[in-house]
Amino acid sequence: MTVRRTISTVSTGDGSSRRSPARRGEGERLRGEIVDAALRLLAETGNTATLSLRAVAREVGVAATSIYLHFPDIDALLLEVKTQLSERLARTECMAADAAGPDPFDRLLAMAHGYVRFGIEEPGLYHVIFSSPTLSPKYLQMGSYIGREAFERVRQEVAALVGEQTSHLVTTHFWTALHGLVVLRTTRTRFPWPELDTEVEDLTRRLVGRT
Amino acid sequence: MTVRRTISTVSTGDGSSRRSPARRGEGERLRGEIVDAALRLLAETGNTATLSLRAVAREVGVAATSIYLHFPDIDALLLEVKTQLSERLARTECMAADAAGPDPFDRLLAMAHGYVRFGIEEPGLYHVIFSSPTLSPKYLQMGSYIGREAFERVRQEVAALVGEQTSHLVTTHFWTALHGLVVLRTTRTRFPWPELDTEVEDLTRRLVGRT
DNA sequence: TGTACATCAGTGAACGCGCGTTCACTGATGTAC
DNA sequence: TGTACATCAGTGAACGCGCGTTCACTGATGTAC
Numbered sequence: 001m002t003v004r005r006t007i008s009t010v011s012t013g014d015g016s017s018r019r020s021p022a023r024r025g026e027g028e029r030l031r032g033e034i035v036d037a038a039l040r041l042l043a044e045t046g047n048t049a050t051l052s053l054r055a056v057a058r059e060v061g062v063a064a065t066s067i068y069l070h071f072p073d074i075d076a077l078l079l080e081v082k083t084q085l086s087e088r089l090a091r092t093e094c095m096a097a098d099a100a101g102p103d104p105f106d107r108l109l110a111m112a113h114g115y116v117r118f119g120i121e122e123p124g125l126y127h128v129i130f131s132s133p134t135l136s137p138k139y140l141q142m143g144s145y146i147g148r149e150a151f152e153r154v155r156q157e158v159a160a161l162v163g164e165q166t167s168h169l170v171t172t173h174f175w176t177a178l179h180g181l182v183v184l185r186t187t188r189t190r191f192p193w194p195e196l197d198t199e200v201e202d203l204t205r206r207l208v209g210r211t
Numbered sequence: 212m213t214v215r216r217t218i219s220t221v222s223t224g225d226g227s228s229r230r231s232p233a234r235r236g237e238g239e240r241l242r243g244e245i246v247d248a249a250l251r252l253l254a255e256t257g258n259t260a261t262l263s264l265r266a267v268a269r270e271v272g273v274a275a276t277s278i279y280l281h282f283p284d285i286d287a288l289l290l291e292v293k294t295q296l297s298e299r300l301a302r303t304e305c306m307a308a309d310a311a312g313p314d315p316f317d318r319l320l321a322m323a324h325g326y327v328r329f330g331i332e333e334p335g336l337y338h339v340i341f342s343s344p345t346l347s348p349k350y351l352q353m354g355s356y357i358g359r360e361a362f363e364r365v366r367q368e369v370a371a372l373v374g375e376q377t378s379h380l381v382t383t384h385f386w387t388a389l390h391g392l393v394v395l396r397t398t399r400t401r402f403p404w405p406e407l408d409t410e411v412e413d414l415t416r417r418l419v420g421r422t
Numbered sequence: 423t424g425t426a427c428a429t430c431a432g433t434g435a436a437c438g439c440g441c442g443t444t445c446a447c448t449g450a451t452g453t454a455c
Numbered sequence: 456t457g458t459a460c461a462t463c464a465g466t467g468a469a470c471g472c473g474c475g476t477t478c479a480c481t482g483a484t485g486t487a488c
Contacts, residue, residue, distance in 0.1 A: 019432070027431060049261050054474060063433050064475080074475090130398060166413075169405050173414050177384065180391025187341060194380050202377075203384050207417050232450065232464040241464080265441060274466050275442080285442090 019062055031070040033060050038081050039125065046124035048078055048131045085129045090150040092118045097153070104160035105210065111154055112178060112200050119182030120196075126182055151175065161208045173207050230273055242281040244271050249292050250336065257335035259289055259342045296340045301361040303329045308364070315371035316421065322365055323389060323411050330393030331407075337393055362386065372419045384418050 022029045037059035041051060053074050057064040071077040096114030100106045119126040129147075154174060159167035181203070185193055193199070205211055233240045248270035252262060264285050268275040282288040307325030308318045330337040340358075365385060370378035392414070396404055404410070416422055 022431065030431080047258075047260050049258050052474060053476090065434080065477090066432055068476085069431070130394070168403075169410065169413055170417075172405055172410065173388065173417065176391035176395055176414075177388035178391070179395055180387035180389070183341070183394065184387055184390055192379075194383055199380065199383065202380055203387075206381075206384065206420065209417065209422055211420055230465065238464060263441060264443090276444090276467080277465055279443085280464070 027069070030060070030062065030066065033062075034067060034070055034077065035080055035084065038077055039084075042081065042128045043122060043124040046127035046131075048128055051078070053077075082129055085125055086147055086150075089115070089118050089126075089129060090147070090153075093150055094153065097157070104157045105204075105208070108154070108157040108161065108208070109201060109204050111157070112174070112204050113197070115178050116182055116196070116200055119178075120185060123182075123186035126186070130179065130183075158208065161210070170207055174204075177203055177207065238280070241271070241273065241277065244273075245278060245281055245288065246291055246295065249288055250295075253292065253339045254333060254335040257338035257342075259339055262289070264288075293340055296336055297358055297361075300326070300329050300337075300340060301358070301364075304361055305364065308368070315368045316415075316419070319365070319368040319372065319419070320412060320415050322368070323385070323415050324408070326389050327393055327407070327411055330389075331396060334393075334397035337397070341390065341394075369419065372421070381418055385415075388414055388418065 034056060038051065038056050041055060041059055042048065045051070051074065053067050054064045056074075056077070057067055060066075067077070071080070092114045093111045096110040097107045100110035151171060155167050155171040158171045158174065162170050178200075181199070184191070185196075194202075245267060249262065249267050252266060252270055253259065256262070262285065264278050265275045267285075267288070268278055271277075278288070282291070303325045304322045307321040311317045311321035362382060366378050366382040369382045369385065373381050389411075392410070395402070396407075405413075
């Protein structure tokens with residue numbers, strides 16, 4: 001005996017329940033729920049190497065095998081997750097710059113603050129973006145191009161401040177320094193960190209030579 | 212029937228072999244082999260979360276239960292591994308500074324190069340040093356003080372260059388920037404990285420204001 | 423309008439594997455008498 | 456000097472667990488006739 005529930009599960013009389021299938025053509029709904037579940041789990045651990053297919057299925061509330069309906073393996077799911085996260089980070093940076101007005105230094109500083117804020121507010125997700133070594137080789141190429149446009153946007157502001165010639169070098173400094181800042185701040189919580197805004201601004205000034 | 216081998220195993224007639232116990236008082240020998248095996252495995256994966264007790268035992272060539280003779284759990288083993296690695300990293304930095312002579316800028320630059328070289332030559336081990344979140348709370352306190360003396364040594368050189376007052380801030384920049392540099396270089400291999408020595412030296416100059 | 427069938431979306435049992443941990447054990451080496 | 460015994464260093468079988476993956480299945484929804 002099966003009884004239809006109002007929302008999206010079917011009770012089977014004993015304790016177990018069964019998800020009622022999506023309408024025809026709405027199969028993608030579960031796909032989205034899978035990605036969201038993976039994001040929730042990764043936000044806690046920050047470690048892609050320990051994410052399991054069964055744990056994701058459990059978090060969604062679905063049979064483990066149902067994951068295969070939407071992803072061939074867990075690396076495909078991770079690629080999707082990373083792509084979404086990179087876009088989120090890039091968007092954060094972008095919005096920060098747009099809110100800052102036309103001055104290149106103000107824009108650069110705003111981007112730095114945006115980047116750092118994202119990483120510190122969501123340390124688990126931030127770590128996921130940069131944990132490529134776990135990906136199997138077949139997804140490596142695609143993953144490695146993530147973040148290029150964001151780098152290029154920063155480079156343009158940097159170029160306005162230090163010149164086109166050294167802009168690649170200085171933008172690289174920026175990227176490595178902000179990345180290290182986020183990773184170490186969220187990892188070495190007992191270290192006597194300087195006040196965050198002071199640290200980001202002083203770092204930015206020094207890197208572009210505005211002391 | 213058991214036959215004594217010349218080195219350190221005993222053959223049991225069939226394919227299996229048995230390690231001949233260490234002499235009385237030499238029980239610490241296996242402890243060292245366990246740490247070395249863990250280091251070999253971690254050098255490949257760089258991920259403490261996926262290191263298993265059984266894999267370590269297999270690498271040593273010993274029964275899984277033998278690990279318990281020397282470590283209460285895997286976190287204790289990891290703490291030992293991390294402590295040894297931090298000391299290695301600090302020693303590398305130290306030696307680089309000593310080889311550089313008395314000038315503070317030269318010493319600072321040498322330390323930076325030493326730090327970065329260590330990280331790039333042994334990316335897996337470098338990652339292990341900074342992967343604290345995996346440690347269970349009971350070992351967290353101890354782990355977090357690792358590296359303090361190394362920071363202090365760098366700070367003294369920085370103080371000679373930028374003054375005592377801002378030395379903590381600038382040394383923090385140094386640490387985060389070099390950490391990010393190592394992590395991203397070993398992780399994002401497809402990025403068009405600048406020439407290594409140029410990058411480190413330019414970064415150092417900018418951080419201490421010697422452009 | 424009715425009905426047989428195809429398709430879509432998801433399930434659940436079963437497999438073999440590696441894992442951490444327990445337990446009683448083995449066998450060589452040293453020591454007390 | 457001989458011998459019984461304690462101790463040290465390490466083993467191996469067994470447990471229950473979570474994992475990825477396979478396979479045949481279920482049952483609602485749409486479609487052809």
